[in-house]
Amino acid sequence: MxxxxxxxxxxxxxxxxxxxxxxxxxxxxxxxxxxxxxxxxxxxxxxxxxxxxxxxxxxxxxxxxxxxxxxxAKRPKTAKLVANEELRTYVQDRLAGVVRRPDGTLVVGPTPPEWKGLNKPHRADRRWSLAWSPEQISQRLRVDYPDDESMRISHEAIYQSLFIEGRGALKRELVACLRTGRALREPRARSRNKPQGHVTSDVVLSQRPPEAEDRAVPGHWEGDLIIGVGRSAIGTLVERRSRATLLVHLPRQQGWGEQAYVKNGPALGGYGAIAMNAALTASMAELPQQLRKTLTWDRGKELSAHAQFAMDTGTQVFFADPHSPWQRPSNENTNGLLRQYFPKGTDLSRWSAADLEAIAYTLNNRPRKALEWRTPAEVFGEQLHSGKRPGVASTD
Structure with a gap:
C-alpha cells in the first residue's frame, strides 16, 4: 500500500x-x-x-x-482477498484445512463447541485443521506461484481480513484455526521440575557434541512429553535440522483405572520409565543409524532408564538444564503447535497410534520459515536419500 x-x-x-x-x-x-x-x-x-x-x-x-x-492513498480500496477469488480460496483452504493420512483418507477429529467470537475456550476440544499461519501462507504463495504476481499477499493483510471489521473477506470463525486461537498472547509458565538423580555429569547438555548445536548435521533430536488429564501423555520427538516430528503413542498399561492411584506405585499411565523406553525405542529403531545420533530431553523422570535406551538404539541421551526450555527450542515450538490438536485439560489416551501418525504427517507437510519455506518432510527426505547413496553406510 x-x-x-x-x-x-x-x-x-x-x-x-x-x-x-x-x-x-x-x-x-x-x-x-x-x-x-x-x-x-x-x-x-x-x-x-x-x-x-x-x-x-x-x-x-x-x-x-x-x-x-x-x-x-485514496480510500476506500478493494481488498485483494475480495477481488481475487483464486487467492481467497488458497488462503481460506490453508487456514481451515483438514487432517489427512498419507493415503488421503480423512481423520475425523473432535467436535468443538460452537464458535461464539470469543478467545479460545479453555479445557475444551478445538477443531483439528491444517492451520497454516498467515506468514506460512504468504511465503508459500511465492513457491507455488513463482510467475504469478497476482497471487501475492502479506501476512498482515490476512490477519487484518480476519480481525478487522470491514476487511472481512475471510470467514471470521477461521480465527479459531490460528495457532493461538486467541487475539492476545499469554506468557507461558516455566516448568517447576527439580534436578533428578538420574541426570549425571556425563549426560548434561554441556557434554552434547558441538555438531548438534549448529544444526548442520542431521540426526540430532529433541524430545519431551505433552501431558493431558488422567496422567495421559504423548511423546514428541523433533529432529533439529529438518524439524521433522515423530509422535510417540503411550497407551495405558494393564490395570489402569481398576484401583485408586497409589503414590510411588506402578506407573500405569503409559509413560513410566519402562513403558517410555519401549515406546521410544520402537519409534527411533525405524530410523537409519546416522539419523539417530543424540536425543536431548527435559529433566522428567520418564527417561530415567536412559542408559538402557542408549544401549538399545545407539542414541546418546542428554538432558537440558533445569527451567531451561529454550535449550530445546524446536521441541518447545512443536509442542505449542501440537496443543492445537491436543488442548490442555483433555484426555490424550483416546487417540490411537494411527491418529498420531496422521497429525505428525500434517505437521511435517507444513512449510517452515526456518527451512526457507520448504516442509520438514522435504528436508528429512533429502537427509534419508543422502544417507542411502552408494558408499554411505545406513541401517534401516
Missing part, C-alpha cells in the same frame, strides 16, 4: 519536496537518511516506489512522487 510521501517518512513532517531538495547534490541514501532523521530503508523504499519512470529510468521528482503517493 503506497502512502503519501509526507506520511511514509513519518513522525516529523517531511514532504517529497524536502526529500528532493536533500537529493539536490546527489547524496547517497544513507546520507539523506542521516540528514532528515529517517531509516535508510525508508528512503530507499520511497525512491523505488514513487520515482518517475516515464523517461525509461528511475528518477525521483518531488511533484511526481507526491502525486503517486496521493493516488495510492
Amino acid at each position: 503506497a502512502a503519501p510521501a509526507s506520511a511514509d517518512i513519518t513522525s516529523k513532517t517531511i514532504s517529497a519536496t524536502e526529500l528532493h531538495h536533500s537529493m539536490g547534490h546527489y547524496r547517497g541514501v544513507r546520507e539523506i537518511a542521516r540528514q532528515i532523521g529517517r531509516s535508510p530503508a525508508t528512503i530507499s523504499r520511497e525512491l523505488r516506489r514513487n520515482a518517475a519512470t516515464r523517461g525509461g529510468k528511475l528518477e525521483y521528482r518531488a511533484l511526481v512522487a507526491q502525486w503517486k503517493a496521493q493516488q495510492g
